[in-house]
Structure formats: structure tokens, C-alpha cells
Amino acid sequence: xxxLVESGGGLVQAGGSLRLSCAASGRSFSSYAMAWFRQAPxxxxxxxxxxxxRGTTYYGDSVKGRCTISRDNAKNTVYLQMNSLRPxxxxxxxxxxxxxxxxxxxxxxYNYWGxxxxxxxxx
Numbered sequence: 001x002x003x004l005v006e007s008g009g010g011l012v013q014a015g016g017s018l019r020l021s022c023a024a025s026g027r028s029f030s031s032y033a034m035a036w037f038r039q040a041p042x043x044x045x046x047x048x049x050x051x052x053x054r055g056t057t058y059y060g061d062s063v064k065g066r067c068t069i070s071r072d073n074a075k076n077t078v079y080l081q082m083n084s085l086r087p088x089x090x091x092x093x094x095x096x097x098x099x100x101x102x103x104x105x106x107x108x109x110y111n112y113w114g115x116x117x118x119x120x121x122x123x
Contacts, residue, residue: 002026002112004095009117012085016121020080022095022114030073033098036080037107038091038119048093050103051078058103063089085121092116 008020020036035050049059049069057069068081078095096110104110 002029002032002097004097004112004114006093006095006114006117009093009119011120011122014086014121014123016085017081017083018085018119020082020093020095020117020119022078022080024076024078024097029076031099031101032112033100033103034069034071034078035096035098035103035110036069036078037094037096038089039094039116040088040091043091045094045107046091047105047107048080052103053101056103082119085119087121087123089119089121091119093119 003025004022006022033052036048037045038048039045047060048063051057051069051071066084071078094116095114097112098110
């Protein structure tokens with residue numbers, strides 16, 4: 001079992017930055033691919049990006065160039081640094097873990113989910 005707890009969300013003005021953290025409990029954090037998804041009101045869950053067990057990263061087109069995902073296996077934590085935030089980035093952001101090594105795009109491929117953290121970007 002893996003439990004995930006996100007933190008770092010909040011209200012920020014357009015153009016600002018936020019860093020989200022996701023702390024994982026349980027063993028073998030390094031053996032999980034980790035991803036960030038987001039869900040805006042009335043929309044489906046969208047993959048923001050992820051990091052594989054090898055440390056490779058993937059970013060969705062909507063955030064490419066504005067976000068950086070990193071993981072610290074010693075701290076069992078994955079981070080999402082978001083810069084140049086836009087109002088359309090407003091959503092609940094979720095951390096997810098997959099027992100597969102690679103980053104998977106489908107939300108259904110992830111075994112564990114955090115409770116989500118709200119990010120609101122004002123114009």
C-alpha cells in the first residue's frame with residue numbers, strides 16, 4: 001500500500017509560481033512511476049506530467065516549458081514546480097503512483113491517488 005499526501009496548493013496571480021509536493025508513505029517509493037494529474041470543474045482528469053522510476057520525465061502539451069517534475073527518493077517525495085501560471089491552470093491537482101516503471105498517460109493505470117490540492121490562478 002502507498003499513501004499519497006499533496007501539499008502546496010493555493011491562490012496565486014497569473015504569472016506566478018507554485019510548488020506542489022506529494023509525500024508518499026510505504027516502502028519501495030523508488031519503484032513507482034509518479035505522476036501529477038489535474039481536474040478542472042466540469043472536465044476530465046488531465047495528465048500534467050510524470051517521472052519514471054529511472055527519473056525520466058514527461059509533460060503534457062498544456063504545461064510543457066512551464067512545469068518541472070522531480071522526485072527525491074530519499075524523502076519519498078515528488079514535486080511539481082509550476083511557473084508562469086495561467087487562469088486555465090486552475091484545477092484540483094492530484095498525485096498518483098503506478099507500480100509500472102514508466103509514465104503512463106491513462107489515469108486508470110495508476111494504483112494510488114492522493115486526495116488532491118486546489119490550485120487557483122486569478123487573472
